[in-house]
Amino acid sequence: MCRATDLRTAVLAKNDRSAHRLRAELAARATVLVNLLSSPGSGKTALLEAELALARRRGIPVAALTADLATENDATRLARAGVPVKQVLTDGLCHLESDMLRDHLDGWLPAGTRLLFVENVGNLVCPASYDLGESLRVVLASVTEGEDKPLKYPTAFGLAQLVVVTKQDIAAAVEFDQEAFLTNVRQVNPGVEVVHTSARRGEGVGRLLDRALAVSHGAAVHQPVMATALDGHGHRDGRGHGDGHGHDHGHDHDHDHDHGDEDSHGDGHPLTHEHAH
Amino acid sequence: MHEMSIALAVVDQIGDAARSGGHEAVETVVLRVGELAGVVPDALRFCFELACEDTVLAGAVLLTEPVPGRAHCAPCAREWATGLPPHLCCPACEGPAAGLLSGRELEIAEVRWAPGRRAAAHEEA
Numbered sequence: 001m002c003r004a005t006d007l008r009t010a011v012l013a014k015n016d017r018s019a020h021r022l023r024a025e026l027a028a029r030a031t032v033l034v035n036l037l038s039s040p041g042s043g044k045t046a047l048l049e050a051e052l053a054l055a056r057r058r059g060i061p062v063a064a065l066t067a068d069l070a071t072e073n074d075a076t077r078l079a080r081a082g083v084p085v086k087q088v089l090t091d092g093l094c095h096l097e098s099d100m101l102r103d104h105l106d107g108w109l110p111a112g113t114r115l116l117f118v119e120n121v122g123n124l125v126c127p128a129s130y131d132l133g134e135s136l137r138v139v140l141a142s143v144t145e146g147e148d149k150p151l152k153y154p155t156a157f158g159l160a161q162l163v164v165v166t167k168q169d170i171a172a173a174v175e176f177d178q179e180a181f182l183t184n185v186r187q188v189n190p191g192v193e194v195v196h197t198s199a200r201r202g203e204g205v206g207r208l209l210d211r212a213l214a215v216s217h218g219a220a221v222h223q224p225v226m227a228t229a230l231d232g233h234g235h236r237d238g239r240g241h242g243d244g245h246g247h248d249h250g251h252d253h254d255h256d257h258d259h260g261d262e263d264s265h266g267d268g269h270p271l272t273h274e275h276a277h
Numbered sequence: 278m279h280e281m282s283i284a285l286a287v288v289d290q291i292g293d294a295a296r297s298g299g300h301e302a303v304e305t306v307v308l309r310v311g312e313l314a315g316v317v318p319d320a321l322r323f324c325f326e327l328a329c330e331d332t333v334l335a336g337a338v339l340l341t342e343p344v345p346g347r348a349h350c351a352p353c354a355r356e357w358a359t360g361l362p363p364h365l366c367c368p369a370c371e372g373p374a375a376g377l378l379s380g381r382e383l384e385i386a387e388v389r390w391a392p393g394r395r396a397a398a399h400e401e402a
Contacts, residue, residue, distance in 0.1 A: 007385040126279035151362040155315035190366050190373035225365040228376030234349045
């Protein structure tokens with residue numbers, strides 16, 4: 001006899017629950033988490049350093065946590081901005097998970113931090129699948145990476161709530177086709193805002209800070225198509241897919257499916273039914 | 278490669294289900310993997326085999342059920358296959374899709390339990 005169990009459970013449900021919890025805990029401390037994703041070498045550390053320094057000059061309490069496979073070089077660079085910075089070494093793991101982040105914040109995150117920037121591991125594939133508990137997910141791409149980056153990494157770009165183009169100062173030299181890039185972003189994430197920056201020239205520096213501050217003031221964030229799950233009637237059905245983008249429970253139909261929502265499997269083991277074949 | 282983390286999450290959840298249901302061995306695990314879930318089924322199968330070693334899932338077979346990406350446009354009341362990379366603007370009005378009907382699934386659909394060692398020994402005797 002072979003018995004089967006319909007688990008019907010999201011594989012990343014544990015991380016999703018942890019992320020929901022962390023988001024709520026940070027909200028209670030009035031801290032907004034900004035998750036920054038990009039390829040290695042996209043210039044996110046240089047931009048973040050400039051944004052942190054600006055925040056400090058403006059008297060905005062910010063902090064940054066930077067994750068790398070190895071070396072503390074990024075934390076050393078970010079610390080020059082004069083704000084609290086923590087380096088996390090993942091020992092080879094390609095992404096951060098919410099539980100790991102919570103452990104690193106525990107006992108470190110200074111009271112009163114308004115914005116916490118998390119520089120994820122340089123990788124556009126793996127971190128895209130993990131909700132960290134962020135309220136703003138930002139994907140960065142430099143002009144040197146090619147216009148088709150959004151199509152090559154559709155999960156990362158498709159779930160972004162803000163896209164930042166970096167190294168704009170060398171766009172002409174590398175013949176960056178901005179229109180093609182924007183068309184590609186629109187294909188996978190229509191409506192997402194794209195900002196252009198050059199940390200070297202100071203161009204666009206402050207945009208990221210402004211957007212993050214707006215979120216901390218309660219401004220609505222972009223809801224990507226890819227993060228919006230619909231039921232069979234085309235209504236939002238509030239399924240959480242671990243992307244941290246507003247789980248909308250805005251309608252009251254009954255659903256026979258059973259994923260993502262913390263209430264529906266609070267114990268983590270929704271053994272919905274067993275049957276024998 | 279986050280497929281290893283995903284495989285470990287699968288093994289973890291099924292291990293818990295086995296304990297609570299009193300199962301000793303797993304024959305097959307069926308995963309639903311959406312076209313837009315950002316997971317490579319071949320890489321996942323490779324990692325799954327490693328993640329199963331020395332667990333109740335040792336020797337279990339992983340079956341993946343692909344789920345195509347489908348998007349919906351509210352004003353046009355139409356739906357379409359997104360493809361990969363996905364087209365998330367409506368092919369008719371070119372406006373943004375209202376959302377996805379499917380495609381981001383990464384779910385354990387079904388676990389088929391195998392008779393455990395004790396049960397198998399009993400049947401042979």
